[in-house]
Amino acid sequence: MNRSERTAQFTQKARAVSATVKTMATMADALAHAVDVCAQKQACAILASGCEHALSDPAAELCGLKQWEKLIAAPNLEDRDMDSLASLCRPAGIGLIQRGLAAYAGGIDVGLTIADFAISETGTLVINCPDEDLRLATMISEVHVAVLNAGDIYADSYDVADKLAGFFAKSDYTAFITGASRTADIERVLTLGVHGPLDLHVLIIDGQSSS
Numbered sequence: 001m002n003r004s005e006r007t008a009q010f011t012q013k014a015r016a017v018s019a020t021v022k023t024m025a026t027m028a029d030a031l032a033h034a035v036d037v038c039a040q041k042q043a044c045a046i047l048a049s050g051c052e053h054a055l056s057d058p059a060a061e062l063c064g065l066k067q068w069e070k071l072i073a074a075p076n077l078e079d080r081d082m083d084s085l086a087s088l089c090r091p092a093g094i095g096l097i098q099r100g101l102a103a104y105a106g107g108i109d110v111g112l113t114i115a116d117f118a119i120s121e122t123g124t125l126v127i128n129c130p131d132e133d134l135r136l137a138t139m140i141s142e143v144h145v146a147v148l149n150a151g152d153i154y155a156d157s158y159d160v161a162d163k164l165a166g167f168f169a170k171s172d173y174t175a176f177i178t179g180a181s182r183t184a185d186i187e188r189v190l191t192l193g194v195h196g197p198l199d200l201h202v203l204i205i206d207g208q209s210s211s
Contacts, residue, residue, distance in 0.1 A: 006120040006153045007204060013123025017179025019200040027081060027147070030203040031112075034145045035088045037201060038070050038110040041143060071095040071104060073141060074112040075133040085112070101136040111141030111197065116167075117152040117160060118202075122178055125202065126160065129173040138175050144197040146177070150206035 001009070011021045024030045074085055075098055082098060089096045097104065113134065115125045125146050129135040138144055154160050167174045180200045 001120075001155045003150060003153070006155055007150050007206065009155075010118055010120035010123055010153050011204075013120065014179065014200075014202055015123075017123060019123065019179050019202055021202045021204065023150075023204045023206050025205075025207050027205060028084060030145075030147045030205060031081065031085045031088060033201070033203055034072065034110055034112045035085070035092055035094060037143060037145060038072050038094050039092050041070075041109060043070050043109065069093060069095075070109050071097065071107060072110045072112055073097050073101050073104070073108045073133075073137050075099065075101065075131070075137050076114050077112070099133055101133045101140070105136070105140050108137075108141040110143045110145055111137035111139075112145045113137050113147070115146045115148040115152070115202075117154060117163065118148050119155075119157055119160065120153050121156040125175075125177040126164075127175045127177065128167045129175055130170070135173050135175065138177060139197075141197050143199045143201065144177070144180075145201045145203065147203050147205060150204050153204075 007023075014021050022033065024033065070093065072085070072089060072094055074082060074096065077085065077098070082096075086096055094109075101108065113127055116128050118125050125148065127134070127138060127146070129138070157164075164174070177200065180197055
C-alpha cells in the first residue's frame, strides 16, 4: 500500500467514525484552519458557582480564569509555529495557552495537537503524551484539532510496533484516538462528547495535494 492509498484509507476510516478530515498543503494552512474552527464555534459556556456575586480580589481572579471568550490550547507546538498561531489568534480575539491547561479545565474551545503517527486500517491517531498538558488537550477541549504528516500514516499496527514499543518503554501516556469521544452506555443511545471532545478534526499535511 503506497502513501496515497494509506492516506485515502485513513481518511475513509476516520470519517466513518465522525471525524472531519482535511488535507492541507502547509502547517500555516493547518494553523489558520484551527483558528477558523475556534472562531466559528460557540464559546464554551462556563458558569462558575458564585462568580455572579461580589468577590474578594483572589476569588475574582479565579473566576476570570474561566471567562475567556474563546480559547485554544496548543501544548506541543514548536516555538515558531506557536508564534505563528499567536499572530492569528490575537486579531481574532482568541486566547492561546500552552501550559497549565488544568486551570482551564472547563473552558478550552480547541485543543490543537501534533500527532506522532496514524494507523490507516482503523483511522486511528497515536499521540505520545509525555506531560499532563498534552494529555489534557486531547481530553478536555470541546474540539480536538490534530495535525498529522501524510508521511506518518502507516497501514496497520504491525507497521508501528517498534515505535509503540519505544513509547511503552517510558512512563508516558500514549493516546489512541479513533474519532470523537462517544458512548452508548445510556439506554444504548449513541452520544458524542461524554468522555472527551465533541468533535475531532484531522488536518493532514501533504504538499502534494489539497482538499
